[in-house]
Every structure is written in C-alpha cells, then in structure tokens.
Amino acid sequence: MAKIVVLPLWLALAAGAVAAWALCFHILLPGIRWFFRRREEIFIQKIHKHLNLRLPAFKLTRKKVIVDRLMSDPSVLKAIDEHAQEQKIPAEAAMKMAESYAREIVPSFHAYAYFLLGSMVGLSLSRLLYRVRVGYADEEGLAKVPPLSTVVFVMNHRSNMDYILLGSLTARRAVLSFAVGEWARVWPVKPLVKALGAYFVRRHSGNTLYRRVLARYVQMTIEGGLVQAVFPEGKLSRDGRLHEPKLGLLDYMLRDFSPDGERDLVFIPAGINYDRVLEDRTLLLEGMPGAKNDWKKALFTTLSFILRNIWLMLRGGWHRFGYANVYFGAPFSIQDYAQAQAIDFRRLSKDARIKQVQRLADELFDRVGRMVPVLPVSLIASVFTHDPGKLFTDAEIYAKAFELIDNLKSNGAQVYIPRQDRNYAIQVGLRMLTLRHLVQKDEGGYRAAASEMRILDYYAGSVSHLVRSKKE
Numbered sequence: 001m002a003k004i005v006v007l008p009l010w011l012a013l014a015a016g017a018v019a020a021w022a023l024c025f026h027i028l029l030p031g032i033r034w035f036f037r038r039r040e041e042i043f044i045q046k047i048h049k050h051l052n053l054r055l056p057a058f059k060l061t062r063k064k065v066i067v068d069r070l071m072s073d074p075s076v077l078k079a080i081d082e083h084a085q086e087q088k089i090p091a092e093a094a095m096k097m098a099e100s101y102a103r104e105i106v107p108s109f110h111a112y113a114y115f116l117l118g119s120m121v122g123l124s125l126s127r128l129l130y131r132v133r134v135g136y137a138d139e140e141g142l143a144k145v146p147p148l149s150t151v152v153f154v155m156n157h158r159s160n161m162d163y164i165l166l167g168s169l170t171a172r173r174a175v176l177s178f179a180v181g182e183w184a185r186v187w188p189v190k191p192l193v194k195a196l197g198a199y200f201v202r203r204h205s206g207n208t209l210y211r212r213v214l215a216r217y218v219q220m221t222i223e224g225g226l227v228q229a230v231f232p233e234g235k236l237s238r239d240g241r242l243h244e245p246k247l248g249l250l251d252y253m254l255r256d257f258s259p260d261g262e263r264d265l266v267f268i269p270a271g272i273n274y275d276r277v278l279e280d281r282t283l284l285l286e287g288m289p290g291a292k293n294d295w296k297k298a299l300f301t302t303l304s305f306i307l308r309n310i311w312l313m314l315r316g317g318w319h320r321f322g323y324a325n326v327y328f329g330a331p332f333s334i335q336d337y338a339q340a341q342a343i344d345f346r347r348l349s350k351d352a353r354i355k356q357v358q359r360l361a362d363e364l365f366d367r368v369g370r371m372v373p374v375l376p377v378s379l380i381a382s383v384f385t386h387d388p389g390k391l392f393t394d395a396e397i398y399a400k401a402f403e404l405i406d407n408l409k410s411n412g413a414q415v416y417i418p419r420q421d422r423n424y425a426i427q428v429g430l431r432m433l434t435l436r437h438l439v440q441k442d443e444g445g446y447r448a449a450a451s452e453m454r455i456l457d458y459y460a461g462s463v464s465h466l467v468r469s470k471k472e
Contacts, residue, residue: 067103071102126161138331154230178199203246214252275323376418411468
C-alpha cells in the first residue's frame with residue numbers, strides 16, 4: 001500500500017539543487033564543452049588552409065597535458081630534488097612550487113580568441129591608431145623555410161603595441177606565441193594573454209627552480225615546432241635606442257638543439273618603429289634617475305594622454321599617430337650556422353656555450369638593427385637633435401634631411417619614404433613634431449623646444465645606430 005512521504009521544504013530544495021548540479025555537471029556541461037571544442041576544431045581546419053606555417057600539435061595541446069609533461073620531465077624532477085635539498089624543504093613542497101611555476105608559464109591557447117579577438121581586433125586597433133605598413137619582407141627566403149622548421153621572430157621592443165602589430169600582421173602566415181614579461185600577469189590582462197597563446201617570463205628571477213622549469217618549457221616549444229616571437233632586449237627601450245640582447249631565452253632554445261636533426265631552428269629578424277610611441281613620456285619618466293618607483297606620476301601621465309586624445313576625438317581634432325612600420329629580414333638557419341661554425345651547442349661546457357650564444361645573439365640583433373625602419377619623425381628628430389639650439393629655415397631642414405637620407409641609405413638602412421616622395425616624408429615628420437610642440441615654429445623657421453629635447457632624442461635614438469659618422 002502506497003504511503004505519502006512528506007519532506008521538509010528545505011530538504012526538497014536541497015535535493016533539487018543537487019539533482020540540478022548533477023544534471024549540469026555530468027550531462028549539460030560536457031555536451032557544451034564538446035560542442036564548442038568541435039566548432040573550434042572546424043574553425044582551425046579552415047584556418048589551416050590559409051597559413052604558411054601550420055599550427056603544430058604542440059600549440060593545440062591542452063594546458064593540463066603540457067603541465068603534466070613538464071612535471072614528469074627528468075630534468076625538472078632533478079631540479080625539484082636539488083631545490084628541496086638546497087632549501088631543506090620536503091620534496092612535496094618543492095613539487096608544488098614547480099607545478100605553480102609550470103601553470104604560470106604554460107598558456108591556454110584558444111583559436112577563437114587569437115584570430116577573432118587578437119588578430120581582427122588587433123589589426124583594426126593598429127589601423128585606427130597608425131598608418132600601418134609592412135615595409136619589406138624576404139618572401140623568397142620565407143618560402144624556402146622547410147615545413148618542419150621551428151620559426152622564431154626576433155625583434156626590437158619599442159612599445160606594447162609591438163605584440164598587437166606583429167601578431168595581426170603575421171596572422172595569415174602563422175600563429176605566434178609571444179614571451180611576455182611580468183606586466184601581463186595582472187587581471188584582466190593575464191587570462192586574455194594566456195588565451196592568445198603567450199607564455200610568461202619572469203625576467204629577473206634568481207630562482208633556479210623557476211629557471212629550470214622555464215628552460216624545459218622553451219625547449220619543448222622548440223621541439224614541438226611552436227612559432228614564437230621574442231624580444232632579446234628583454235624590456236621596452238627607455239631611451240629609444242637598441243640595447244644589448246639578453247641571452248636567457250636564446251640559450252634555452254639552443255642548449256639542446258641538434259645541428260643534424262630533422263627539425264631546423266630558423267630565426268627571422270624583424271625591425272619595428274613608430275612615428276609616435278604611445279608610452280613615450282612614461283618610458284622616459286621611468287628612465288630618469290630616482291623615478292623608478294614614481295608610479296603615481298606614470299599613471300597620471302598615462303591617464304592624461306588617454307583623456308586628451310578622447311577629448312580630441314570628441315572635438316573632431318584627433319589625427320592618427322603617423323606611420324607604424326615592420327620590416328622582416330632574411331631567415332637565419334641555425335643548422336646552417338652550426339655546420340658553418342662547426343658548433344654543437346649540446347656538447348659545449350656552460351662557459352663555452354654562453355660565449356657562443358653571445359656571439360650568435362650579437363649577429364642576430366645586428367640583423368634586427370638593420371631592419372629597424374627610418375620613419376618621418378625619427379628622420380626629422382635626428383635633424384634637430386644634431387644641432388639642438390639652431391634655428392632651421394625650411395631650406396636647411398630639407399637639405400639636412402636629404403643628406404641624412406643619403407647617409408642612411410648608403411649604410412644599408414631601411415628608409416621608409418611615404419608615396420615615394422622625399423618632400424612629403426619631410427613634411428609629415430615636421431608636421432607631427434610641430435603638432436606635438438616638440439618643435440616650435442618661429443617667423444624665421446623652426447627650432448627644437450628646449451624642454452622637449454629628451455623626447456626628440458628618444459625618437460632620433462631609434463635610428464642612431466644606422467647613421468654613419470663622418471669620420472667613417
């Protein structure tokens with residue numbers, strides 16, 4: 001005989017909530033994940049048809065799988081044991097520490113985020129702010145890169161726009177994975193950067209365990225054919241000039257590289273420059289003595305810049321920030337280099353290896369330096385910084401600029417002349433500097449603003465390494 005069982009309302013609600021949770025967790029969520037994963041797979045198959053460098057399996061491997069591979073790698077396990085002994089802590093604690101480093105470093109790539117948000121939005125933003133140009137690319141050399149090669153773009157670091165600009169310009173060729181610094185570890189930048197496939201690097205970490213985990217991850221990316229972009233300088237230039245390349249990431253890439261293996265390592269030097277760097281005043285502020293921790297002034301400078309440009313947009317008086325150009329050099333094969341130099345990095349002692357890595361880094365970054373384009377602003381800024389107190393007439397500016405262009409071209413520099421018109425290039429550079437009040441117009445001509453010499457020198461410094469001195 002059936003009996004009616006009466007349950008308290010709170011128990012019925014709790015049971016219903018548990019049932020709803022079980023339904024979502026075991027049936028609905030797996031189905032939703034499968035649906036979106038399948039859509040992403042179809043999307044990636046379509047993208048593959050348009051890429052010169054196909055997405056390697058390593059790029060599509062889930063983050064958890066790569067973290068597990070790192071944590072079971074013999075070199076990482078050895079580093080964990082050594083760290084536990086040195087710090088006199090339990091091996092389990094060292095293991096958890098290494099796993100936290102691995103989770104921090106390894107990205108979680110999403111194709112939709114990269115192509116729809118990163119590439120499309122990035123290119124739209126770049127074109128909103130700048131006149132974007134690819135000045136030169138060695139198409140013939142790029143076409144000859146073997147399909148199994150691991151390609152690494154090596155470039156100078158002028159602005160945080162570098163990530164957006166390079167990623168969007170190469171979207172039809174390859175999917176890039178950037179090495180990014182500590183600045184990107186804050187919310188909401190961190191999850192976005194991770195979804196775009198970038199991996200984090202603590203630039204000045206003295207933690208041996210962290211460096212060993214990072215080194216092994218970088219080696220795995222090279223072995224897996226991951227296309228990536230690195231900035232050997234390690235940080236944004238605070239004075240506009242090129243600086244000595246750091247060896248960390250380059251050393252990680254080379255220490256286990258086989259010169260006679262089936263997978264080559266190919267570096268592509270790239271030079272980037274802007275008529276206006278968005279962070280120029282903030283970077284110069286950071287470069288001043290005693291201003292290292294003056295974050296309030298840096299924040300005020302940044303907000304002032306943003307608000308001023310929004311106000312100009314509302315008034316209809318806003319203009320784009322000039323040209324942004326990228327030049328790509330000829331591919332540099334490490335297999336060819338190693339065979340020509342009779343070098344096997346795996347068999348060298350640490351000191352000998354670092355010496356050879358330094359030599360290679362200098363060679364690569366010299367090629368990067370030669371690819372940095374000379375734009376109208378850097379050209380005209382160089383004229384004024386050469387003689388800071390001088391009042392230049394129009395004729396003198398044109399004569400000095402023509403002389404400088406000839407000097408740069410004779411030195412093999414990549415001088416970008418918009419519309420193939422030197423006069424127009426000079427007009428563009430002079431107009432931008434005048435609008436920013438970096439150069440003042442008097443009745444008799446133009447003069448560099450005395451209070452703005454540091455920022456003029458910043459732009460002239462971006463191409464100073466390309467100018468041949470008269471003594472030469």
